[in-house]
Amino acid sequence: MNNNDLPRWATAFVLPVLNLMSALLVAALVIHLLGEDPVDSMRILINSAIVNPEGLSYTLFYASTFIFTGLSVSIAMQAGLFNIGSEGQMYFGGLGLTLAMLALDASLPWWLLIPCGIAGAALFGALWAFLPGYLQAKRGSHVVVTTIMFNFICASLMNFIIVKYLIPPGEQNTASRVFSAAAEMPRLNTWFPVLGDTPLNVSFLLAIAALAVYGVMVWRSAWGYKLRATGLNKHAAHYAGVKISSMIIIVMLISGALAGLGSVNSIMGSTHYLSLNFVGGAGFVGIAIALMGRQHPVGIFLSAVLFGALIQGGFDLSLEKPNIPTETFIFIQGLIILFCGAMENFYAPVIGKLLRAKG
Amino acid sequence: MNFEDLHLGSILVSTVRNAPVLIFAAMAGLFAERSGVIDIGLEGKILASAFVSAAVAFATQNPWYGVAAGVAISVALATLQGYVSITQKGNQLVGGIAINIAMSGLTFVVAQFFFQQGGRTPDLGQARLFDVVLPGSAAVADLPFIGWLYTKLIGGHSVLVYLAFALVPLVHWVLYHTRFGLRLRACGENPHAADAAGVSVEWTRYKAMIIAGVLCSFSGAYLAIVQSGFFLRDMSAGAGYLALTAMVFGNWRPVYTFLGCLMFGFFGAVQIQIEGVDLPVVGRLPGSLIQMVPYVVTVIVLAGLMAKSVAPKAIGVPFVKSR
Amino acid sequence: AAPKLGIVYDAGGKFDKSFNQSAFEGASRFKKETNIGFIEVQASSDTQAEQVLRGLARKNLDLIASIGFAQTQAVAKVAKEFPKVRFVLIDGVAQGANVNSITFKEEEGSYLVGVAAAMASKTKKLGFIGGIDIPLIRTFACGYAQGAKAVDKKSEVFQNMVGTTAAAWNDPAKGGELARSQFERGVDVVFAVAGGSGMGTLQTAKEKGKLSIGVDSNQNSLYPGSVLTSMVKRVDNAVYDAFMQVKDGKWQAGVTAKGLKEGGVDWALDEHNRKLITPEIEKKVLGVRKDIIDGKTKVIDYRVSNSCPV
């Protein structure tokens, strides 16, 4: 059965909704088995992640980071590269941002400081992706392997740097000092007080802009055209005059830079200091988001918001329902990825039959 | 000079002891991927089988029931993955990642539900698999070198360790010298050719997934009921991804993959030994930097020595009868 | 009226076999004795810590216990916003008139178990297994080494860390492997400060017939006859006391460093390790303990200058 036979509205809306429902149904079953009321739980979940403006604001805050890591994985995928290293690239990007802040936050005004932080994050993220990209392009070393290795290496390196150089004397917390107020990304609640006291900040707008730029670059520009050709057929791309190895290196640099930008939201937008393991798996979530979102800007946005909502809603839910451990939501994330991402066409035959029976 | 002083002995023994987790998983991945199904879901299967093995071994106080139950859950997951990738023709990476994430959550929730120990199973005590003492160990134990070789390096491991090492020639034989292996490789390289030759691509891939499930479960069982003696949340700690790395590193070939696993085991052991030791030239490296030794070595080897790795051609592509 | 209490665990979660779990136990003891409940949440990231602290503060709780140094900045920030809510921060120091920061002198407890270890060791080779290479873990290691060297200058301490990511706290296989490797190098007593990974260390010691030392809570009962002692860090007491003080209206802000003297850290001697602790060891350890409490013996805190004298 081929879902090409279904009308667009069915593949774009009906199927995803059915898939999401299925995932939530299984989740509801588990919640029931844990001894809680699934309907009530879902209500709390949705309410605290979407309906309540403050909750929504947190959802979008988490989504902002995921959009960047999702984009990072997506753009590499366009070139046929599976970058598993966004985690490490974001981590290293955070270092770049922090070094810029530590050096400059006393001397520069916010409107210079913030761009410096952003540049530092992008630069260091790109730097961390360079070697895997270079090795893939020139030596054919599989980027999957090298990026996994670079994640581990990054964790060690950051551990070393933070502990050895960044912890302020006499502090326990494995984190850098807090940056000055000038380094704080403007929060959206300054303009929209309804959002409440939440860290949702300008990074979200940057993320949206990045999505748009990504969409235009990939599908409208000659560069994106070459990029996609490289991903689909390397021989043909060579025939078309694409410099394959520089394309691979460049796209890895961009991918790394995007991952690095993920740290802007987490650090400049919220904590204002660099701490050990601050990435907390956002890079890996980016893989799921890129795959579920089909590397399409709208898809990436929706998946990122879905994951943000799960974190925010799940967090509130576990507060109200002590029998539901937070880990349940990790399980539910897995279910959603399974149903919406991998079994996307599960209901296509049924819908097809229904449509044909009708018309 | 005493042999033991070199620490090399200790490193080798440690390599042998650590490699099985990776070997089982990598061989599992090998079957799946040579048949054309990307198996990024190794991690989830390891974790699930580690939990189920430990839980059942504890409940029945028999490690073998634990192993069997681990096999069952891992095969069930592999079949689900197969269903998603083969029948549903979904994205194989997504399916695998979904399983990893779901299992990381679910094993904790279930463990907590049943045992109330924070996602840990109770200690297995006598329900663990213990090390085998080879006959005659006592007699040779005191001999220099031979004693070490026989009682520590070769002997004194769990049955699963021997299984892991025996698996490598077995997998090689199955892959290259049996009908099933031939068909499997054909499905991974050119499923259309296999199909035209009268081979059922889907069924072959399912079989490969089931074998992957079985092998992968040993990895989990080894972690839980041999190495640790209990299950702990997320105890697979990236072993599935490392196994995958070893496999890519080994160019999807059993012996090279095995060497990749040993390499991780070896440099992991080296890393333990050089922590806190004054090294020539560089001096004493900080612990956190030493942690990166195995990974840096991998990158160097991959970049410097290896030829380009060539994945099975049809990997990741669902088999659809049309061009 | 009964006070409204809350407890916020850090990313390790309340079952981390470490300080979070200990905090949970303290809170549970309080609940059992007083029948006063508490709200508990886990904050998986620093952002979430701030979010949850603020959320709880808005509910006008009387006291919020924040467990783990990762919440330091969040506590400092939220405490300023909600001057009426009281905070107790474990393992970190945050400023504020409504904050009580409690740190522990891990080095003192570790010193004691180091003494015990060096005396119990036949090879005079001791092992230390930490989770991640961070100052807190170094502090344990440093105190331990000081204690060991105090008994015998020539005793050697082998140190290994499990890893560099959060997974390092949940990797019992590696915890066990590190122990094996140390045993093969002649170590016969190993001190594990690695959360869940340490469980693997203790298990391996038992299996190999060596001695181990537990941490945070009293782990002597896990493998009786194999766990030499435990370096208990009474986070449970800290939480229990804080809750009690609030209930009794005696709570005070400030910074408290709890060492042996204050009952913040100690070694554990009970029926499970009675047989392992010879009268000789016991006498020596108790002597040292007294010296430290009296200030006669000074144990150096690694964190002060980020270096260890031994």
Place this chain on the structure above:
Amino acid sequence: MHPAVEFRGISKQFGAVKANTDVSFAIAKGAIHGLVGENGAGKSTLMSILYGYYRADSGDILLDGQVQPIHSSHEAIRLGIGMVHQHFMLVENMTVLDNVMLGAEGGFQLASQRAGVEARLREICARYRLDVDPLATIHDLSVGAQQRVEILKQIYRSANILILDEPTAVLTAQETASLFEILRLFKEQGKTIILITHKLQEILDITDTVTVMRGGRVVGAVETARTSKEELANMMVGRPIENNLPRAPYKPGAPVLEVRDLELKDDNGVTLLNKLNFTLRAGEIVAIAGVSGNGQSELMEILSGMRLPTSGQADFQGKPLPYGKRHDPDGLPREFRELGIGHVPEDRLRDGVVKNFSVMQNTFFGYQDKVKNRWGLIDFKGIAARCAGLLREFDVRPANPDLRIGLLSGGNQQKVVIAREVLAGPKLMLVGQPTRGVDIGTIESIHTQLLALRDKGVAILLVSVELEEVRALADRILVMCGGSITGELKIEEFDTTRIGLLMGGMHKS
């Protein structure tokens, strides 16, 4: 006696496309039966149904008078049906031996059987005079040899009904001749053969009966002895086909390409091109004839910038082509294209198009940097407008610019590639195997386009294994063998035997 195969009312639909509609005909035992029709007529679909690859929506297949529901290739094989597919069904990184054994293994253990099978294969090769090494790996073999492996597979499985889907598309005349030898041997053994081809001469040469399909239906069935090329062509396309296309008189202009001492060695130092020297002038078509695998492909790759020569040089319009001091040819094809060198690659699916791009996106493939609007983005509006005209002018069917090009038939994909390269206005056009697998109607239109280009003064270098094509297009002919040019002829001197000798490496000028 029952016919070996009989189709009764077979219909098959893909989405909206009726690939086969009520197809009925029968093939006698021991006959060689031809199946012809335009690209997309439904021939491959029908054969795929017979081979169990697809299932018919309705209708029956009878083998030896019995209705046989064939659900899978496995079953077809069991019933003695063998198929040599249009695209080879071989596992590239396995040996010939393993490919033959695949699906026809004797038992679970292979190691012990391999020796026996190898011996049998050698025996078969000797008997049918097939030149194949059972232990060779497929990707080391030439296309012709791969084809022989496919045949070998079928002989090994002793198929009684053999389907050959365009087996000769990639073969040289000699290879085709020896294939036909084998087919005649088969016939003698009483096997039934179904042969699909676009080359009508082959139909006349070897078949006993012919079925003609058009638009999924059978439009004619004749005995070969009673028909002619013209009649068949007429039935297929619905109009007569012109064999001798009009062309302007030969008036070569200034030299466009001068190749001097061009040499290529592979990584192992084996010489692939041996000091080539030739000149190509404006307004002429020079054809390179030769058995495939004798360096033609490499020459085209070097001249298009896809590969670097080891030594020697090539001057384009008097200036040396920029091979310079490069280490790899990354990005070079673009520079060549900008100089005015067009390239219709031999392997269109591998190099010429991106299957997953739409037809429209493939119409500027390679020229992506020339179609930017003032924002620096691709000017899709302009392209769409241009594309519609292009599809009409070059008669691409279906003329739907948004279709994935992979869904077009090979012939139509080829038209898109040629249109793209022609419209870019090259001064030199490199054309490799332009009509491989393409039906006669389309061949006619492709040839017309190439001749028109020549008449406009473009220099064209054509590589083709089809002597018919060479004769129809070329002004001069270079024959290549073993990486060297073994001879040169003017078109007036065209002589199949002589070219054949030169292709075999006999110098005789």
